[in-house]
Amino acid sequence: MRFNSIIYLTREGLKSIWNNWIMSLASTIVLVCCLFLTGSVILLSMSVNKTIGAIESKNTVTIHLNSSVSSEESEKIGKRIKEIPNIASCEFYSKEQAIQKYSQALGDLMEGLKGDDNPLPDAFHISMTDLSKYNETIRMLSELEGVESIGDRRDVAKRLTEINNIIHYVEIGVILIFALVALFIVSNTVRLTMYGRRLEISIMKSVGATNLFIRIPFIVEGVTIGLFSSFVAIALLKLLSNVILKVLQRLVPFTSIVFDGINLNMTLFFLLAGISSGFIGGVISIRKYLRKEGGKIIAL
Amino acid sequence: MIEFKKVSKEYSNGICAVKNINLNIQKGEFVFILGPSGAGKSTLLKLITREESPTSGDLIVNNMDVFFLKNRQIPYFRRTMGIVFQDFRLINKMTVFDNVAFAMRVTGASERAIRSRVPYVLSLVDLADKERFRPTELSGGEQQRVGLARALVNNPDLVIADEPTGNVDPSLSFEIVELLSKINHQGTTILMVTHEHDLVARFNKRIVEIQEGRIVSDVYEAKLANEA
Numbered sequence: 023m024r025f026n027s028i029i030y031l032t033r034e035g036l037k038s039i040w041n042n043w044i045m046s047l048a049s050t051i052v053l054v055c056c057l058f059l060t061g062s063v064i065l066l067s068m069s070v071n072k073t074i075g076a077i078e079s080k081n082t083v084t085i086h087l088n089s090s091v092s093s094e095e096s097e098k099i100g101k102r103i104k105e106i107p108n109i110a111s112c113e114f115y116s117k118e119q120a121i122q123k124y125s126q127a128l129g130d131l132m133e134g135l136k137g138d139d140n141p142l143p144d145a146f147h148i149s150m151t152d153l154s155k156y157n158e159t160i161r162m163l164s165e166l167e168g169v170e171s172i173g174d175r176r177d178v179a180k181r182l183t184e185i186n187n188i189i190h191y192v193e194i195g196v197i198l199i200f201a202l203v204a205l206f207i208v209s210n211t212v213r214l215t216m217y218g219r220r221l222e223i224s225i226m227k228s229v230g231a232t233n234l235f236i237r238i239p240f241i242v243e244g245v246t247i248g249l250f251s252s253f254v255a256i257a258l259l260k261l262l263s264n265v266i267l268k269v270l271q272r273l274v275p276f277t278s279i280v281f282d283g284i285n286l287n288m289t290l291f292f293l294l295a296g297i298s299s300g301f302i303g304g305v306i307s308i309r310k311y312l313r314k315e316g317g318k319i320i321a322l
Numbered sequence: 323m324i325e326f327k328k329v330s331k332e333y334s335n336g337i338c339a340v341k342n343i344n345l346n347i348q349k350g351e352f353v354f355i356l357g358p359s360g361a362g363k364s365t366l367l368k369l370i371t372r373e374e375s376p377t378s379g380d381l382i383v384n385n386m387d388v389f390f391l392k393n394r395q396i397p398y399f400r401r402t403m404g405i406v407f408q409d410f411r412l413i414n415k416m417t418v419f420d421n422v423a424f425a426m427r428v429t430g431a432s433e434r435a436i437r438s439r440v441p442y443v444l445s446l447v448d449l450a451d452k453e454r455f456r457p458t459e460l461s462g463g464e465q466q467r468v469g470l471a472r473a474l475v476n477n478p479d480l481v482i483a484d485e486p487t488g489n490v491d492p493s494l495s496f497e498i499v500e501l502l503s504k505i506n507h508q509g510t511t512i513l514m515v516t517h518e519h520d521l522v523a524r525f526n527k528r529i530v531e532i533q534e535g536r537i538v539s540d541v542y543e544a545k546l547a548n549e550a
């Protein structure tokens with residue numbers, strides 16, 4: 023293929039996007055939606071994965087005391103906690119400290135709840151020496167008098183893992199479905215262009231155009247739409263990530279959710295997804311036209 | 323240049339459009355293929371252009387047996403011939419210039435080559451002043467001359483015309499054949515299909531008459547005129 027031809031064919035492909043702008047726009051919108059939804063599911067799954075990891079690697083456990091427990095009694099409980107084997111550290115965390123932290127994040131909302139109206143319990147933050155004895159240690163802690171509940175993050179991690187498994191299936195399903203939708207949309211757009219150009223295609227064949235030559239404008243069209251759509255989808259995902267990150271920052275004291283937003287690998291994946299759906303869509307839609315000759319193409 | 327040896331063509335629907343044809347066309351000849359509608363004239367041409375392939379027999383075009391032509395060789399094979407259609411097959415949204423240039427672009431010709439060759443070919447068919455026109459702004463005869471220019475632009479050895487005068491005013495048909503004749507005088511082999519007896523009778527050319535897929539006569543105009 024000569025350089026002249028490549029410039030000419032690329033221009034032809036871009037022209038047909040313009041001439042066919044309604045279909046091009048429609049398929050761009052559908053593609054963007056497909057890529058955006060796929061991306062959202064992937065982001066969600068990545069975030070859940072990381073959160074599980076973060077929770078699992080954390081060996082601190084919060085022990086909430088009964089709210090009727092006085093401060094002297096709490097001290098005693100603290101001592102008893104330290105006596106339990108496998109406890110590496112034990113730190114008292116008063117309800118005043120707790121309400122202080124909440125009001126830092128939420129401001130005036132918490133003002134009325136300070137002092138005697140404070141509904142939060144006193145607590146201990148403990149850490150363990152050996153995580154393999156986790157369950158046994160938790161059991162001993164929960165048997166102590168005055169202990170109301172134990173913030174057992176392992177439970178959360180377990181539930182998250184279950185959710186994550188479901189998300190994985192959804193992820194695969196979503197990617198498959200949207201890949202099909204994307205291919206269908208792109209190939210139909212290109213097919214429409216092709217239909218509008220069937221006279222040209224038949225003439226091209228009769229004057230000796232190679233199949234590659236006939237194909238290129240349609241592939242350019244598909245790839246351009248795909249590439250453009252992936253840019254838009256990446257921008258939208260970036261926007262979504264930023265919003266989520268902002269919200270999470272405000273919630274930092276209450277959550278251990280880890281969210282990294284869209285990264286380079288994902289961006290590349292999206293560009294590739296856009297380009298390949300455009301390419302494959304362009305290729306499959308023209309096969310029918312390339313197999314026929316002359317008047318039969320026009321009659322299609 | 324073209325040699326049919328016992329060539330038959332049966333379409334997939336069972337219709338046998340060409341039956342056991344033997345025909346030899348030398349380089350530089352001008353041949354009319356004459357016959358009524360449905361006689362198999364277009365099929366004969368489609369076998370030459372490899373739009374269809376023979377069911378049996380041998381067909382040699384430009385020293386190549388079309389039977390052995392691979393799919394990827396077909397485009398290059400077609401570049402050795404120019405094809406003119408009854409319905410012109412011009413692209414209405416392109417100018418006359420671009421319609422002709424189109425056939426050159428397909429072969430990967432440079433813009434420079436196109437800019438020098440296209441005006442020359444348009445002047446051959448007497449359309450030098452209509453370069454910027456669109457097909458819809460031209461008469462039928464002029465449109466067909468654009469089609470002819472497109473067929474000639476790659477300097478083919480063979481021009482194949484399937485009823486080029488079928489959609490043209492009878493008074494202008496003569497002019498088209500004259501043009502083909504002029505091109506033939508420069509050495510290009512011409513194969514023209516028509517069912518207009520009156521038209522072929524006005525030229526002194528070889529006439530191959532086909533009926534129901536068979537050649538019923540292969541003569542020169544002079545002889546045909548004698549019989550009449």
Ligand SMILES: Nc1ncnc2c1ncn2[C@@H]1O[C@H](COP(=O)(O)OP(=O)(O)OP(=O)(O)O)[C@@H](O)[C@H]1O
Binds near residue numbers: 337366
């Ligand atoms: N693609 C095809 N499939 C099946 N049958 C066909 C096909 N093309 C032509 N035929 C049949 O073959 C026969 C010859 O057709 P062909 O087009 O060669 O005739 P023709 O001499 O060119 O006629 P006309 O003067 O009307 O153009 C006809 O009976 C036609 O119906």
Ligand SMILES: [Mg+2]
Binds near residue numbers: 363365
């Ligand atoms: Mg015909």
